[in-house]
Amino acid sequence: MISKKLSKGLAVISFVFLSLMSAQSNSAPINAVAGADAPLSKVLLMATVNNGPAMRPVTWTVYRLDNGKSVWERSLSRHSASIELSPGVYRADVTFSDGSVSRSRTFDLRTVSSSNVIVAMD
Numbered sequence: 125m126i127s128k129k130l131s132k133g134l135a136v137i138s139f140v141f142l143s144l145m146s147a148q149s150n151s152a153p154i155n156a157v158a159g160a161d162a163p164l165s166k167v168l169l170m171a172t173v174n175n176g177p178a179m180r181p182v183t184w185t186v187y188r189l190d191n192g193k194s195v196w197e198r199s200l201s202r203h204s205a206s207i208e209l210s211p212g213v214y215r216a217d218v219t220f221s222d223g224s225v226s227r228s229r230t231f232d233l234r235t236v237s238s239s240n241v242i243v244a245m246d
Contacts, residue, residue: 163237164208165210169207170204171184171227172246178203181221184205185219186200186216187215187217188209212233213232214233225246
């Protein structure tokens with residue numbers, strides 16, 4: 125049989141231990157995935173010729189610029205598209221499908237909820 129004094133001591137130790145574990149487990153995921161709940165930004169990608177939609181096959185390749193590295197995000201094959209991206213800095217490379225013209229544009233989504241990325245191909 126455990127004495128009342130020892131029982132109370134074990135209860136206090138258990139409470140403190142569980143409180144610490146709970147606090148630690150509640151804060152770890154937040155730190156581990158900082159920004160994971162950040163809203164996505166809407167981005168309109170459009171290739172133009174003569175100030176209008178290119179209406180020609182183009183390939184978009186979007187990279188996230190992260191600590192000096194370009195990390196592939198997605199590729200699309202159309203003159204315009206609406207996509208959603210998480211906050212950050214990006215580069216869009218645009219190329220006519222025949223390879224005749226290539227352009228690149230960098231855009232920043234850290235402080236905006238939407239952005240138009242219009243690239244003149246002429």
